[in-house]
Amino acid sequence: MPGLQRRPLPVPGAGGAASGPRARLSRLRAPGAVAVAIAGATCWLALVDPHTPGQYGVCPLLALTGLYCAGCGGLRATHDLAHGDLAGAWAMNPLLVLAVPLVAVLWARWAARRWRGAPVPPREQPRLWPAWLLLVVVVGYSALRNVPALAPVLAP
Amino acid sequence: MSVSSTPPAHDGAAAPSAGQASPHHPQPQHPTQQHPAQPQYPAPQYPAQQYPAQQYGAGSYGYYPGGPVGYPRNELAVWSLVLGLVSLVLGCMYVTGIPAIILGNRAKRAAEAGEADNPGLATAGIVLGWISVVLGVLLTVALVVVFGMAAAFVQGLRDAF
Numbered sequence: 001m002p003g004l005q006r007r008p009l010p011v012p013g014a015g016g017a018a019s020g021p022r023a024r025l026s027r028l029r030a031p032g033a034v035a036v037a038i039a040g041a042t043c044w045l046a047l048v049d050p051h052t053p054g055q056y057g058v059c060p061l062l063a064l065t066g067l068y069c070a071g072c073g074g075l076r077a078t079h080d081l082a083h084g085d086l087a088g089a090w091a092m093n094p095l096l097v098l099a100v101p102l103v104a105v106l107w108a109r110w111a112a113r114r115w116r117g118a119p120v121p122p123r124e125q126p127r128l129w130p131a132w133l134l135l136v137v138v139v140g141y142s143a144l145r146n147v148p149a150l151a152p153v154l155a156p
Numbered sequence: 157m158s159v160s161s162t163p164p165a166h167d168g169a170a171a172p173s174a175g176q177a178s179p180h181h182p183q184p185q186h187p188t189q190q191h192p193a194q195p196q197y198p199a200p201q202y203p204a205q206q207y208p209a210q211q212y213g214a215g216s217y218g219y220y221p222g223g224p225v226g227y228p229r230n231e232l233a234v235w236s237l238v239l240g241l242v243s244l245v246l247g248c249m250y251v252t253g254i255p256a257i258i259l260g261n262r263a264k265r266a267a268e269a270g271e272a273d274n275p276g277l278a279t280a281g282i283v284l285g286w287i288s289v290v291l292g293v294l295l296t297v298a299l300v301v302v303f304g305m306a307a308a309f310v311q312g313l314r315d316a317f
Contacts, residue, residue: 057299058299058303059247059248060247060292060295060296060298060299061246061247062247063299064295064299069245069246069247070242070245070246071246071247071248071251072247124226124228125226126227126228126229126230126231127231128230128231128234131231131234131235131237131238132234132238134238134242135238135241135242138242138245138246139241139242139245142245142246
């Protein structure tokens with residue numbers, strides 16, 4: 001009964017729900033490209049050590065104001081994670097360490113949806129809280145990292 | 157994009173006639189299609205169907221009885237605004253500034269297509285994204301120039317002494 005009145009939104013770029021192996025592969029192009037890009041960047045960071053100052057340039061915010069933003073230590077944390085050094089990565093950027101499994105799960109869900117090719121059912125009230133949550137987390141984390149009392153835990 | 161997607165509520169009287177039965181005449185179909193063996197209980201099973209939230213199915217009736225129901229692409233503008241704000245906080249501004257511009261433009265198109273009602277948020281996201289991208293470019297250029305001058309100055313000192 002609800003199916004009679006429900007019209008699906010198109011999956012952007014999915015090209016319909018064709019189920020042939022060629023259609024599946026073409027739908028997986030975007031998740032595959034993202035995975036290759038992340039893997040390539042991680043390999044680069046694993047080989048070229050960002051712990052050396054100036055290896056990847058300087059952060060304009062840190063150079064001009066001396067403030068740590070939410071991304072500070074992100075390259076070093078990625079390097080440490082790629083070398084299996086979880087404690088070192090946590091010391092550099094704990095939020096990035098926490099975000100890695102979340103991003104992996106979101107990527108897997110995205111790729112699985114593209115693999116199935118089924119259109120996304122419409123949502124009469126779109127979910128807005130993840131965006132606001134991201135804003136609060138990033139801004140709050142950026143602010144707290146610069147509090148001297150919390151610096152041993154949060155600052156790189 | 158706009159043809160197959162869900163129109164806003166105030167277009168509901170005209171739009172559903174394209175691909176489905178008119179929402180004003182759903183009742184006669186149920187006894188014949190879904191319950192052919194029980195013709196003695198046709199109507200009382202669906203009391204809520206008299207005022208359905210027409211094109212959004214059973215999930216939405218009762219939540220917003222009088223107000224506008226469903227702008228399914230509203231999240232685009234919110235994501236654009238959030239990424240634009242985040243890019244002002246981040247040191248590397250392009251990372252979220254450029255997606256904020258892209259998502260903001262998509263949100264504006266969705267608003268024109270009637271799938272979103274928050275084009276103001278989209279504009280804010282686009283403006284913030286552009287501010288952060290321009291600021292990021294300026295800061296990067298300034299830093300390169302300053303460091304280059306400092307390196308040349310140090311080199312000149314070494315050459316002099």
